[in-house]
Amino acid sequence: MAPRTGKSDATTALPRAARGGSRSADTSRRGSHPAPADRATTIALANQKGGVAKTTSVASIGAALAEQGRRVLLVDLDPQACLTFSLGVDPDTVERSVHDVLTGAAELGDVVVTCDEGVDLVPSAIDLAGAEAMLLPRPGREYVLRTALEDAKAAYDVVLLDCSPSLGVLTLNALTAADALIIPMPCEMLSHRGVGQLLDTVADVQKILNRDLEVWGILPTLFDGRSNHAREVLADVGERYDLPVLDPPIPKAVRFAEAPAVGRSILSTARSSRGAQAYRDVAASLLARL
Numbered sequence: 568m569a570p571r572t573g574k575s576d577a578t579t580a581l582p583r584a585a586r587g588g589s590r591s592a593d594t595s596r597r598g599s600h601p602a603p604a605d606r607a608t609t610i611a612l613a614n615q616k617g618g619v620a621k622t623t624s625v626a627s628i629g630a631a632l633a634e635q636g637r638r639v640l641l642v643d644l645d646p647q648a649c650l651t652f653s654l655g656v657d658p659d660t661v662e663r664s665v666h667d668v669l670t671g672a673a674e675l676g677d678v679v680v681t682c683d684e685g686v687d688l689v690p691s692a693i694d695l696a697g698a699e700a701m702l703l704p705r706p707g708r709e710y711v712l713r714t715a716l717e718d719a720k721a722a723y724d725v726v727l728l729d730c731s732p733s734l735g736v737l738t739l740n741a742l743t744a745a746d747a748l749i750i751p752m753p754c755e756m757l758s759h760r761g762v763g764q765l766l767d768t769v770a771d772v773q774k775i776l777n778r779d780l781e782v783w784g785i786l787p788t789l790f791d792g793r794s795n796h797a798r799e800v801l802a803d804v805g806e807r808y809d810l811p812v813l814d815p816p817i818p819k820a821v822r823f824a825e826a827p828a829v830g831r832s833i834l835s836t837a838r839s840s841r842g843a844q845a846y847r848d849v850a851a852s853l854l855a856r857l
Contacts, residue, residue, distance in 0.1 A: 655830020
């Protein structure tokens with residue numbers, strides 16, 4: 568599948584719903600769904616450690632929620648633009664991205680593209696790497712994303728934020744904008760350190776920037792049920808951090824590596840696989856909280 572260019576057009580721009588216009592083209596494609604709430608639930612998936620299946624989880628949970636008829640917006644906050652590429656949009660040809668939104672060069676609705684998974688995407692590009700430096704001198708820099716999402720939240724049921732693998736200004740923006748946090752964590756002991764550091768940051772955000780932020784739990788990823796070590800980590804992590812552990816754990820599988828090559832999630836490329844079903848089950852457990 569050739570990656571799309573990421574151009575927004577009349578069929579993809581978000582503001583139609585936010586401004587009271589029709590989204591009939593989208594809803595006919597996605598099937599029936601409940602009317603969106605007054606405000607979408609915004610969920611950040613964050614872990615400053617790389618390689619934890621964070622982007623895979625955002626794409627897969629988003630696709631699973633769209634299968635259930637929810638209107639879903641994904642926001643790629645990583646300069647590496649892995650989520651953008653994974654959904655079939657070429658980051659090198661994106662004309663406007665989340666960088667333009669955060670720096671005030673574009674409205675969020677002007678950069679949204681619609682993807683084949685039945686989700687909308689705010690794409691990223693490499694220029695996002697410079698956004699942190701541009702935001703640092705701005706008053707209220709942690710609230711820029713939250714403000715940008717305000718108009719969008721009337722058009723969707725859920726907004727999923729794919730955070731960069733750091734605890735910098737971009738991740739602080741995500742935590743300030745979010746209603747909830749999910750922490751993807753591989754079932755290996757070295758991943759514990761990253762979770763502890765992230766939770767320290769979350770505690771500061773809850774005190775200073777976003778008192779309403781809730782930690783919904785840890786999402787175990789890259790789980791190998793044949794490994795005693797993986798099973799021990801899975802059994803330990805919830806008690807160690809006094810947090811819920813989302814169920815089921817996401818299995819380690821080569822299918823996850825294959826899906827981005829065709830610009831789709833595993834729910835499309837391997838619909839009946841254990842990994843796809845695991846993400847459907849996790850999404851189903853989240854539905855009651857949206």
